[in-house]
Amino acid sequence: MRYEIRALKGTEGLIGLTLDAADEASAREQARAQGLTVLSARPKRALSSLAWGGRFPLLLFSQELLALLSAGLALVEVLETMVEKETRAESRRILAGVLERVREGQSFSQALERSPAAFPALYVATVRAAERSGDLPEALSRYIGYQQRLDEVKKKATSASIYPAVLVVVGALVTLFLLAYVVPRFAGIYDDVGRDLPFLSRLLIEWGRLLNAHGDLIAVVVLALVVTMVVLRARVWQAAAWWVARVPAVGARVRVYHLARFYRTVGMLLRGGTPLVTALGMVAGLLPPELGGRLARATQRIREGSSISAAMDANGLTTPVALRMLRVGEKSGDMPEMMERIAVFHDEELARWIDWFMRLFEPLLMALIGVVIGAIVVLMYLPIFDLAGSLQ
Numbered sequence: 158m159r160y161e162i163r164a165l166k167g168t169e170g171l172i173g174l175t176l177d178a179a180d181e182a183s184a185r186e187q188a189r190a191q192g193l194t195v196l197s198a199r200p201k202r203a204l205s206s207l208a209w210g211g212r213f214p215l216l217l218f219s220q221e222l223l224a225l226l227s228a229g230l231a232l233v234e235v236l237e238t239m240v241e242k243e244t245r246a247e248s249r250r251i252l253a254g255v256l257e258r259v260r261e262g263q264s265f266s267q268a269l270e271r272s273p274a275a276f277p278a279l280y281v282a283t284v285r286a287a288e289r290s291g292d293l294p295e296a297l298s299r300y301i302g303y304q305q306r307l308d309e310v311k312k313k314a315t316s317a318s319i320y321p322a323v324l325v326v327v328g329a330l331v332t333l334f335l336l337a338y339v340v341p342r343f344a345g346i347y348d349d350v351g352r353d354l355p356f357l358s359r360l361l362i363e364w365g366r367l368l369n370a371h372g373d374l375i376a377v378v379v380l381a382l383v384v385t386m387v388v389l390r391a392r393v394w395q396a397a398a399w400w401v402a403r404v405p406a407v408g409a410r411v412r413v414y415h416l417a418r419f420y421r422t423v424g425m426l427l428r429g430g431t432p433l434v435t436a437l438g439m440v441a442g443l444l445p446p447e448l449g450g451r452l453a454r455a456t457q458r459i460r461e462g463s464s465i466s467a468a469m470d471a472n473g474l475t476t477p478v479a480l481r482m483l484r485v486g487e488k489s490g491d492m493p494e495m496m497e498r499i500a501v502f503h504d505e506e507l508a509r510w511i512d513w514f515m516r517l518f519e520p521l522l523m524a525l526i527g528v529v530i531g532a533i534v535v536l537m538y539l540p541i542f543d544l545a546g547s548l549q
Contacts, residue, residue: 160184160200164193174273176442183442183449190438191278213248213275216304223297232293233259251275264288279422282439286429296429303425306504307418313508317515321522328526335533337372340365343537354540361536399445410510415444416474417503419452424496433492434460448474465492478502 162184166172172193176184181198188195218239225235236256243249251272258268266285269276280300287296344362347354354362368375419440426436437456441449451472458468466483469475475483479499486495 160198162188162195163197164188164195166193176278187439187442190435213251215280219297219301223294223301226294232265278439282426282431283429286431290430299425299428303421306421310504310507313511317511321519324522324526331530336365337368340537341369347540358536358539361533410507413503414507415448417500418443420496421500424493428493
């Protein structure tokens, strides 16, 4: 969820920024980790200016920026080119604002920081670290690779869920058609016959009559629920994620996903020169509240002099593989590389589990839908079977 932060920053005075965080406390913690004095934090309105025009294409922006810088153009020339080619009004306005601030003498990271809805704090920190090292193209390459690897996992999960979602929708529509249209017509036939019906058949017919008589009202209620879920999708998704995390087998994989994303992000920040404690504060919002609280305790132990592996293990932020790789990173002194390897290992493990789970889940889902539809059909025809038996 995104939060709008109002805070004081050194000599710049009052500033506003937007952060991704699991809750308000995490958003405030991220802002304080960046050296800000937080005045207020509130959820960002769902219908923001970018929501109407679509989200700012940060990955595409980074790829084009890298290509033009690698071609030898100066930063101002690159931004001028990108403003000229941009066709979307909102994105053009954001890029024009960045260009104007760079022309005024602000650093690139400061110019980006003034548009927090388009450029998250993680991206700004990556650019700021690159400005200190003087290698912006390398930093952009790291961020592009980081974002592409995150997107691969999301696309894997999304593509795997499309077929089950289609099955559920089609099964629900067929079930509603049988209950609201077919069953009431069978009910009229049975009323004319005047025979007593089996209990389950009577129950099915009553449900069919209810849907047929109040179909308009039920449709309005369902539509209202769908609209409410769309408007409050952030909270709905957060609640759904909380329940999914409570399922033993699935919850363990969700935790691995969050940890892989966490280690990949910290590794990228460390590689760019961001201090460890600062990096941990910046990525706190990537974790759900429970893991975010554990990270806060682990960060405090690191401040007190504990090793990274010991602090993470003591607060349940490792897996057996991650713990051993962290210890190797501490011995070799190449912690960024080890953290990225941890993320790669767990991403591959998660991809294999998704494949296995969907191969098992899809047949089970089809069988369940078949059983529901078959049960409705059997209960509709059961009185006819009884009548045929009595005639014999």
